[in-house]
Amino acid sequence: MKITITRRRLLGASAATAFTTALLPRLTLGAAPLSVGSLTPNTGGGGPFGPNIAAAHKLVAEMVNGKGGVLGREIALHQENSETNPETAIRAARKLVDVNKVIGVLGTWSSSVTLGIMPLCQEANVIQMCTSSSANIPLKDKKGLVFNFMILSPVWGEAIGDLALRRGYKTYAVMALNNDFTKSMVDSFVAKVKAGGAKVLTEPFYYNGGQASYRAEVSRLIESKPEAVFIPSYVTDFTSVYKEIFRQGYEGKVITVSIATGSKFKKVVGAAADGILHGLPVPSLGSPAYKDYLKLVGLKDTGAVQHPFGTAGHDQMSVLLLAIASAGTDDVGKVRAHIHKIANPPGKTVSNVLDGFAALEAGEDINFTGASSDVDFKTPTGVLKSRDFMMWEIKDGKDVVVETIASAS
Amino acid sequence: MLSYLISMATFVGFFMILALALNLQWGMTGMVNFGIAGFYALGAYTSDLLTVEAGWPFLFGVAAAAVLGLAFGVALSFLSMRLRDDFLAIVTLGFAELVRLFALNEDWLTRGPRGLPIDVRPLSGVFGRDGYAAFYLAIVAVVVLAAFLVNERIRRSPYGRVAKAIREDDVVAEVLGKNVLRFRVQVFGIGALFMAVAGALYAHYTQNISPDHFTPVVAIFIWMSVIAGGAGNNKGLLLGAGLVMMFLEGTRFLGEFIAFLDAEKASAVRIILIGVLLILVIRFRPQGLMPEEKFKGTGEPAPEARHGKFVMQGLNRQNSKKGG
């Protein structure tokens, strides 16, 4: 059977589909649902992390809906894929903001995406919650609507530098993935170790992700034979880079960020991962929120770093919903003020959104402590306050804590 | 919903300008340009840096972008002298990647991966939020119209006939004294100019650009618009751009129906769907969305309809292929 697609039929069909599916959700009955947007990197560079964030958003929303929603309204979660690409993410955010009329866009991960959608979110008075570490983010947030659940990378770099110095390494070489996240981290790491009397043997340099080989980069990194190398990057390229470092026979210490060395990395690299040092901002040791999160997503507590971004997703949704409940309205101006109220002390410490609702009902002030961090913001900004930092060493395929500090941002 | 549609229309507008520019380069002269993102980025960064850092007014920024686009377009077009189409595709892709790498690594100029914020907009503050969106759409529409008219003008002019001659037989055209190279350079340059202008408009619209915005994926979308729309007809191109955008964005709305899948799988399904739709359109509507326009006066298909200038070692394809 020959199918003829006439121009009119094709355009008509496409338009009809688009409009019908756009209108459909509006035909549901009941009180107006509360629209929340979730924009996560499900493909592209952030691909390993986005789905965890999205799943966390969904689980918290479902949990709350199961108990009657917020302010008697059901939470309508609209999820989109940012593709770790600001060019497409902007259009996705447009849909969330203009069509779904969300109160907040949660879950952006790459700084270029968070910054890319900021102009339109600010213009439309929409809250943003992200895990991006560009120092530009607080600078561009003119309305105090952006809440960052990840520490800014200069702080991260300084903390890891501090921890590295404590391990006693005197000579370093530095190489990083070329993006916003790592650039400021490298600068502050280098400053910190130099201030501590150590030497950085080669000029820090950057490599692009997604290459067919990393041989030249690694050769350059280790040729001066430093005691330790610092390589902040993401798990996909770090895995290839680390394999090459190992194969080129480097015997010194490899230091990186914990998001690059999760369980999947360890599985790929096997015993060769032993000896890697990695650091991550963490919630207080053994936090009940983290344990709750693991239960919520069905993971076993292995003591290793799991879902560093999924935990943040859980906290984002919890904080937003608690703030709405506390404010008693979905007016963005009030909600944002209440985010500070419920996330910061003083108040009864709660680590679970349902416990938080119960406490609010009872008229108590709360201080939400999350699975990814204590979630205390430096009011009036959306920048996180003091953070604990931990450094682990991989021994026999497991993460063993070797250093801890409480850093002040 | 209206502001969403206006904003989508604006994005389609950028695609349309790029598709028309590409058709100028490929349809007129057969030069396969996969480096669209390179000119797009040049325009965006040029206008951005000049208006934000050097304080130039918006129009001058866009004009500078146009000039730079033209210059690089002309330079790149000289390569077509010696390179076959498929090779030109790779080389132009390399150009785009070089531009992107430059933007990524030379942060002293471009702020590298952090990206550049752009606060400068024409007549900002004059309209409210919705009014401004409509105003900007109008600006983009004007440029689309300009690109369309330039395209049509060239197609119908003596230049257009020269293009047909070149497409038919380079060597003969050359022998007859038509300056093939000069024509190619001019047309490619104009195409690049429009791509750069589109980039400048894009930058001022989204107000934040970084090297991530200018990956080879841009070239892929635009080529899809041109092929799906049918290179034989400029109006078809506009439809093609609209269709690609509709596929890209319309499939978002299907998310409500596949909510039972987790986010990763849902995203994968959406992209699979886009790929399948595109292949279906190309398969069942091979001439593109609009029929080839007859070349005035000769009753033959327009020069740019003869797409497929990948000439392989004297191969002569017949439509009546047997077997596979």
Next chain:
Amino acid sequence: MLQVLFNGLINGAILAPAAIAFTLMFGILRFPNFAIGAYVTVGAFSILFFDQVAGWHIALATVAGMAVTALVVWACDLIVFRPLRAYPSVSLLVVSIALSLILENIIRFIAGNDVRGFDIPLSRPIKLPGLKFVPEQLYLLGLAAAAMVAIHVLLKYTSLGKAMRATADNFTLAEVRGIDTAKVIAATWLIGGALAGLAGLLAGLDLVIEPLVGWYLTIPVFAAAILGGIGSPFGAVAGAVLVGLAEEVTGLWFNPAYKVGVGFVIITILLLFRPQGLFGQPEIKK
């Protein structure tokens, strides 16, 4: 210096099988197949399946994976490309891009975004004066060389190979002379798919296995094949080695971030002086 040459050679070895596949497909089917990267990804994941899920020895897993990839690639032709055989090559290029996205996302749907690797432990290098290498890299070189020899033997000495060469030279003439071009085309896809499967092994060993792994190889593979001259498998290998070397040398002398870009520049310069590539046929530009 020796190390740089060796590294370039390894880079080239990883690119070579895919470049051969690409150039064969281009020579016989007349269009640049952008999905080559996706085929490599399919290869890597297929071998991974046999290696980890079925628990087979890596050598057996590789053979099985190559077979699966060959079948998948051939199936793609039957479903996607065959109905479009008479279309201009630019349309086919665009279709191959769409196919690439589809394949990549089917894999993502099934296996997710996480990084994976074969069950092969990493090893420390053997150190000689001026040269470091790991045994695994010798396997890479050996396999790539074996692939090249196998294809060479196939094309030069077998009747299928001769038919393939005739078809690549002049399709219509080949048909007129009674060559079963349908069979040649099917063979091209199967062989190309198998080569892509092998490339999947090499990439998985050297880099990581994830849905985007083939995509990252696509542009260097294109460059290698075009540099070497379309339709010439030997050229593809030479091109792969040159591209591999260019990247190493750039990484060493210049900012490694521009590695990919410099590869393009070198290719452009070479093509300007020799438009048919190193080993391609010169042609009258028409």
